[in-house]
Amino acid sequence: MPGKGGDEAMNRMVPCVIAAILVLSPLVMADAALPGDLDGNGVIAREELASSILARLSSGTTAPGTPLTDLRDAAWIYVHWGGTARTVTDSSGKSLTLTRPLRRIIVMNSETLETMRSLGVTRERIAAVDKFIAQKPEFFPEYAGHPSVGSIWAPDYEKMLAMRPDALFLYASVSRAECDEIERRVTLSRPDLPVFRIDCYRPETYLDDAARLAEIFGAEEKGARLAGFYTDALKKVDAAASSSAPPEVYFETWNDFKTVARGSGYHDKVTMAGGANIFRDNPAEYPEIDPESILARKPGVVIKLAGSGKYVFGGYSGENSTRFAEVRDALIGRAGWSSTPAVRDGRVYVLHNAIVGGPQYLIGVTYMAKWFHPDGAEDLDPESLHRTYLQEFQGLDPGLARPDRFVFPAT
Amino acid sequence: MMNCYFFIHILRDYNHYYLLYHIQRTIHMMRGHLIAGTILLLLFAVVVQGAFAGVVERSVEPAEQSTYRVVLTIAGERVAGITEVLPPGTEVREVSLPAGQYRVDGTTLFLAVIGEPEITYVVRAPEDPTGAIRGTWTDFVLDEGGTVAGHADGTESPQVPSAAPLTAGTPKAAPSLLLLLAGTMAGMACAARCRGKGGMRR
Numbered sequence: 001m002p003g004k005g006g007d008e009a010m011n012r013m014v015p016c017v018i019a020a021i022l023v024l025s026p027l028v029m030a031d032a033a034l035p036g037d038l039d040g041n042g043v044i045a046r047e048e049l050a051s052s053i054l055a056r057l058s059s060g061t062t063a064p065g066t067p068l069t070d071l072r073d074a075a076w077i078y079v080h081w082g083g084t085a086r087t088v089t090d091s092s093g094k095s096l097t098l099t100r101p102l103r104r105i106i107v108m109n110s111e112t113l114e115t116m117r118s119l120g121v122t123r124e125r126i127a128a129v130d131k132f133i134a135q136k137p138e139f140f141p142e143y144a145g146h147p148s149v150g151s152i153w154a155p156d157y158e159k160m161l162a163m164r165p166d167a168l169f170l171y172a173s174v175s176r177a178e179c180d181e182i183e184r185r186v187t188l189s190r191p192d193l194p195v196f197r198i199d200c201y202r203p204e205t206y207l208d209d210a211a212r213l214a215e216i217f218g219a220e221e222k223g224a225r226l227a228g229f230y231t232d233a234l235k236k237v238d239a240a241a242s243s244s245a246p247p248e249v250y251f252e253t254w255n256d257f258k259t260v261a262r263g264s265g266y267h268d269k270v271t272m273a274g275g276a277n278i279f280r281d282n283p284a285e286y287p288e289i290d291p292e293s294i295l296a297r298k299p300g301v302v303i304k305l306a307g308s309g310k311y312v313f314g315g316y317s318g319e320n321s322t323r324f325a326e327v328r329d330a331l332i333g334r335a336g337w338s339s340t341p342a343v344r345d346g347r348v349y350v351l352h353n354a355i356v357g358g359p360q361y362l363i364g365v366t367y368m369a370k371w372f373h374p375d376g377a378e379d380l381d382p383e384s385l386h387r388t389y390l391q392e393f394q395g396l397d398p399g400l401a402r403p404d405r406f407v408f409p410a411t
Numbered sequence: 412m413m414n415c416y417f418f419i420h421i422l423r424d425y426n427h428y429y430l431l432y433h434i435q436r437t438i439h440m441m442r443g444h445l446i447a448g449t450i451l452l453l454l455f456a457v458v459v460q461g462a463f464a465g466v467v468e469r470s471v472e473p474a475e476q477s478t479y480r481v482v483l484t485i486a487g488e489r490v491a492g493i494t495e496v497l498p499p500g501t502e503v504r505e506v507s508l509p510a511g512q513y514r515v516d517g518t519t520l521f522l523a524v525i526g527e528p529e530i531t532y533v534v535r536a537p538e539d540p541t542g543a544i545r546g547t548w549t550d551f552v553l554d555e556g557g558t559v560a561g562h563a564d565g566t567e568s569p570q571v572p573s574a575a576p577l578t579a580g581t582p583k584a585a586p587s588l589l590l591l592l593a594g595t596m597a598g599m600a601c602a603a604r605c606r607g608k609g610g611m612r613r
Contacts, residue, residue: 046525049490050512053523053551057492058514075490075551078525 034085034099036066036074044074044083076101080218088215091172091205092197098167102216106165107133108152108182111200111358113140115210118226118359118393119219127163138316138400139354152178161189172197201358203268203365206230226393233362234272236379240369241274243376249275250299250342254309254353258288266305269361273368275301295336301372302342304331307353314405315354324350324408347371350408355386363389367407467493467548467559474533478504481544483522483530483559493522493530493559495546500537507531524548 033040038048052066052074059066066074077083080101087097104127107113113126113133128147129140137144147163150156152175160168168186170179183195196216200209207227214223251260251270260266261282270277278297279289304327306314311327313320327350337343349371356364366382386401403410466486474480483493497503497518506513506520507530514521522530546559 047511049525050509050523053490053492053525054512054514054521057494057521057523057549058516058519072551072554079490079552 034074034077035070036077042084044078046078046083049074049078049083073100076218086215088196088212090196090212091199091209094197096194096196098194098216100166101218102167104163104165105167105169106149106160106163107169108149108155108179109169109171109198109200110136110140112169112198112209112213113143114359114394115200115213115226116217117395119210119214119217119222121213121217121219125217127165128160136316138318139394139396141396152182155182157185157189160186165193167194167196169196169198172199173202174199201361202265203272203361206359206361229389229393230362233366233385237273237362237365237369240373240376240380241272243373244274246274246276247300247347247372248278248297248341249301249303249372250278250294250297251275251303251305253286253305254307254311255288257291257294258286261285261287265361266356269356269365270303270368273365273372275368275372291334291336295340298341300341300345300347302331302340302348303368303371304328304348304350305353305356306350307357315352316400316405318402318405321405324404328408352406355406360386360389363406465560466550466555466557467491467546469544469546469559469561471544476535477538478533478535481532481534483532483546485524485528485530485548488526488528489524489550490526490552491524491548491550491556493524493546493548495520495522495532495544495559497534497544498536498540498542500540502535503532504535505531505533 034042034044036044036048036052038051039045052071056066056068056071077085077100085097085099087095089095103125105125106128107116107126108130110130110133113129116126123142123146126143126146128149129143130151131148132151133140133143134146134148147159148156149160149163152170168183170182172179179197183197187193187195196212198209198212199205200213202209207230210226211223214220214226249270251266252258253260253266259279259282260270260277261284262277262280264285267277267280267285271280278294278299279287282289305311306324306327311323313323328348331337331348331350332343342348349367351364351367354360355367363382363386366380366385370377370380370382383401383403386403386406387398390396390401391398466489468484470482470484472480472482481495483495485491497520499518501518503515503520506522508522508527512523512525513532520532524530544559547556548559549556
């Protein structure tokens with residue numbers, strides 16, 4: 001096990017590596033000036049862009065040309081940002097001003113990368129990802145084998161800086177201490193590096209986060225289309241949720257007898273789907289509860305979350321999907337559960353986290369709304385929603401949306 | 412490679428009938444691979460040509476007093492540069508763009524496209540015209556480019572007399588030399604790979 005001495009040696013080495021990188025690649029430093037802004041007034045005017053294009057075209061014959069990178073950036077800024085620098089406020093409330101389009105970014109959270117993909121940001125702009133993204137070849141096939149810079153718990157700073165990124169994306173709310181530390185250490189070496197803190201997993205802020213990314217990447221049109229997709233789907237959920245009284249729901253995470261309460265994202269999703277979380281008033285967000293207290297509250301619906309811990313199966317990899325049935329049987333077979341309304345009425349479900357934990361929450365919420373309000377669910381088609389999302393926004397095979405890999409019972 | 416291939420078999424078998432069989436078979440295979448490689452190359456060129464065909468198209472029509480009106484049609488809203496190289500002696504008279512968006516250098520016309528779907532310019536041809544207009548375009552946002560193509564219907568401009576040089580637009584979006592080279596290499600690599608596999612077979 002590496003000791004403190006090893007850490008210190010590493011700490012001493014990192015600045016040396018950074019200094020070497022800075023010396024060897026001075027052009028990496030972000031340029032505060034707007035490319036193609038010939039009069040320096042902070043706006044790339046049409047005339048300035050035309051002048052740069054003509055200078056570039058005629059560089060072989062009459063005048064020194066504009067560097068191609070500058071011209072490409074100026075043209076991009078003119079088209080996507082209206083010819084001015086773009087100031088974006090991230091989820092943490094920090095404002096960052098960009099004077100160049102981002103072309104070499106590092107993304108440390110898969111939810112943000114997934115949202116970027118919905119907005120048409122392609123692999124060419126992503127210099128590196130975190131190791132968990134690289135380990136999901138079914139959902140992120142284009143990032144299998146892509147450079148990885150560790151994880152937010154064990155970042156590879158040396159590699160991160162060697163990638164010469166022009167921006168870094170980290171979580172804003174989750175794992176805040178780790179992300180703060182990454183931001184601190186990276187900006188110590190590269191003070192000019194924009195570090196965006198964006199979540200992209202919380203339902204209440206998801207569309208704002210997506211809009212921020214759309215601004216950054218000049219993808220407002222796609223952002224509006226994504227927002228429309230979510231809004232339409234959630235309207236249908238709302239309609240179903242208000243069609244009947246909310247059933248009492250016991251929601252269990254992948255840790256047995258660990259549930260959720262007010263303040264947690266899963267509680268919000270249960271509520272959004274029109275359920276009444278039986279442990280909503282527990283003071284902890286993710287409380288471990290006494291098995292007897294579940295029976296005392298007589299849940300009408302039970303949702304068990306799969307996809308992590310000892311419940312790794314199904315999802316996009318589709319591995320061991322037969323375990324869904326085993327898990328449900330085990331829940332039903334728990335001592336005393338046969339008397340609960342949920343078991344008696346056959347309303348015990350297993351739900352994979354892939355479609356409820358991140359940007360795909362609307363799919364999981366639609367499944368839950370259908371389970372909670374079967375009589376008002378005629379407009380809810382979670383499988384079709386899932387297929388559309390994969391095909392139109394993620395560019396993936398819609399066949400991956402097989403219900404038997406994400407929910408049980410699947411019908 | 413071919414000699415080596417035969418030599419190995421001579422050493423191994425000393426069988427002339429067998430050797431003859433192999434000579435015939437190898438020639439047959441090589442011919443097959445050559446054809447396959449050529450087809451692949453052509454297919455590649457067609458695909459490349461198709462990808463950028465018609466992004467910028469040129470049509471030419473006669474105007475008054477030995478002048479011709481050249482119309483460039485640009486697909487989509489683009490920020491691009493177009494370079495038009497005119498035949499010797501040709502004079503640019505008028506361009507539909509604002510003054511700051513074009514430049515004339517001898518018989519070369521540089522155009523800065525900023526969202527225009529169409530650009531028109533008028534040229535005066537010399538009395539004894541020779542040559543044709545050659546043009547290239549570069550999109551600086553999408554980072555792509557190609558050759559300015561003749562009009563999509565394949566007829567440049569029926570009104571223009573055949574003797575007039577400006578009617579002869581450049582061939583329709585020919586792929587760049589680099590892409591053709593890449594295609595050739597891909598074709599050759601494929602042929603070599605097939606040949607390699609063929610040699611190992613038996």
